[in-house]
Amino acid sequence: MAYSLLEGNEAIARGAIAAGCNFFAGYPITPATTIYHSMLNLLPSAGGICLQGEDEIASIGFCLGASMAGMKVMTATSGPGISLYSENISFAVGSEIPIVIVDVQRLGPSTGSATRGADGDINFLRWGSSGGLPVIVLAPVDVNDCFTLTMHAFNLAEKFRCPVFIASNKEIGMTRENIDLDGLDLPEIISRTPAPLNRPFQPFQTDTGQTVPGFLSIGDNVLVRQISSTHDPHGYITTDPDEIARSQNRLKDKLLSAVDHFTFHEAFNMDNAATLLITYGVTARAAKAVYNQQCRQGNPISLLVLKTLWPVPEHLIRQVARTVKRIVVVEMNMGQYVREIKRILPEKQIDFLGQMDGRLITPAQITETIDSE
Amino acid sequence: MNSFLNAERPPVFCPGCTHERITHTLDQAFQDMGLVGHQVVIVSDIGCSGLFDTFFHTHAFHGLHGRALTYAAGLKMARPELKVVVTMGDGGQGIGGAHLLAACRRNLDLTLLILNNFNFGMTGGQFSATTPPDAQLGSGFLNQLERPLDICEVARSAGAPYVMRCSGFRKNLAEEIQRAIAYKGFSVMDIWGICPGRYTKKNRLTTKTIDDALAKLPPLEGMVAENTRPEYGQHYRKIAAVQKKAAKPAVIEAQYEAPQIGRQEVILLGSAGQRIITAGELLCIAGLTAGLKTTQKNEYNITVLRGPSISELILSPEKIDYTGIDMPSVVVALDQEGVDRRGNLFKHLAKDALIIQISGVTLPANKADIHRVDLKAQSIKRTDWALASLAVLAKLEKVLQPEMLEAALKIKFKGKTLTSSLDLIGRVEIGEWA
């Protein structure tokens, strides 16, 4: 076997390039900075563009401009930077601008601890932009996921014309690990669908049954309008409530109705298990260790590792939870995603293990929670 | 020439608003330059000046308050052939001040038209960064307390190579806008105008008082000689074109056998500046040369040259799930700061665990086997201790073997660094059992 040694952040950068990313802008922030360094190493020499903004707002602003000019764009930051991105995130949601946003989470709140990990932004990524419309959030578990999920993130951003988040963590991004780059299961590259040229172009027009408008680039021969304000299909401000309702519903439905097609996960289903462990991110690694140990000891549990966190893959969760009585949700925060599990499965017993002190949740802690019934 | 104005969407400014004048003047400038709509993008933000993009048959990008220059930069880098014209008000200049400074320093070929009417028109006439202290506005007395900003002086001192201050009523304004757009670099026009909807309700401002006020200021009429320099985009592409292609990550073939079968957990306890993280990486690479899976989890403070630095390494024939280490098989005690940070782990150490204790480091009580090495006495620099400790482990045939370490060095380093590190691992003496 031949492996390379890569940290999660570098794998994200290399996954981005493999997905066709040709524009990156970032601002230094631990623990995301090495994504920027990697992109600076990889992109300019390959004919792409890598910029350092004067702040996070500028970095994402550059990306939105470049994306509307037809480039595949990515930016990367941590919690404090996501806070500054917020207004532009809602712009990208509402005005359908493809962008991949990496959040290498660190311990918050606020500036928190730059070199300690947490999964404290999971709800913030979903709900931290004005308007509250859905977004896509993917959560890698290891260096392989960092590479492949980043490729998926680009494909989803292109396909649905929306921001797609990678919810990484200092404990994945800055952890080095063996990776077999030639052995990865990589998706086909998807690019945004161009608008038909046989009729006058309307930047936000969708035909019946179509949820994502066709794209044309600013700078091409057909004039393109992009606008952050509430707009009609032509890209002009509208105050027509019916028109507005149509567009808001479309923005919601285009993701919610499609999530079953991008529900990334790992499910380890044991027929006779009474308990299902649900987790994501770096904590899934401790959970896998527990799963293996429980199987070895003849007390099997089931394990669901979610890699698509938002929109919530409700079908999958219901299906995997069907046969169990009890669910244990484990997260590196004080209790965020567990709210979704409780919402979806009100009839089940749901226990929670959370920790947010910069340390990884250990297999022993998880075992203790499982045994504590 | 055809007008660029959108016949279906005529300007909707208040009667007498200078913005309307400038709309027609900008149209004139585009026509005089012989442009066509798709060669131009108008980038605007929020407020009355943010309506500009609506009135023109060009590409349009209308975004958040104060951020227009950031979108413009992305557009221009992606499409160098586009004429990128940014319209912002004095309000946008205030909230987006950092972007103005950066745009001046960067010198990307954008044209910024600041439609300066000394207040926030749309939201009710609050004071902006350019409001005079004696103006009567919607912010009560607050504008009396702040000094207005001279945008042009700021732009000039921040490095803008083209700065012009003028009245919106200037006779040859279309010509001047054309000159600014044609300039290859960042051009700023601070265009003073009147907002009858808000500002002149209680304040006297006429074309004459604007002219008088401008006459009192040092004239700025375009090119700023001392700031003239290569345009950012061209400069970027020139330098990017000669960047060396990034190397592919090294693929490490399994060629050796690790001295122990089974999972090994190693923790390096040192301090910043000891190259702990590099040593950890080398141990991982060494593991790969023996066909093992490996993870490296690091802990350090945000300060670069102070505080503990800790690296947790797992080498295992099996896939590695949990990356933390609670019961290491090997602890390398390189510095007191690292040992103190993880003081708790010592009392749990197994009897057959190994501690490499570098002289000068005190260990908490433990039952493990201790191997002492005095690296100072061997005249080894503190920055090399972490690597030296790997050499000790290799010579003791614990976790790795000398040829694994040697191979790792050859993969990680080149040239002088390689020679000196090979020399170092060769000469390290292994010390003694405690």
Ligand code: SF4
């Ligand atoms: S409020 Fe002022 S700036 Fe806005 S349109 Fe009216 S006059 Fe012009």
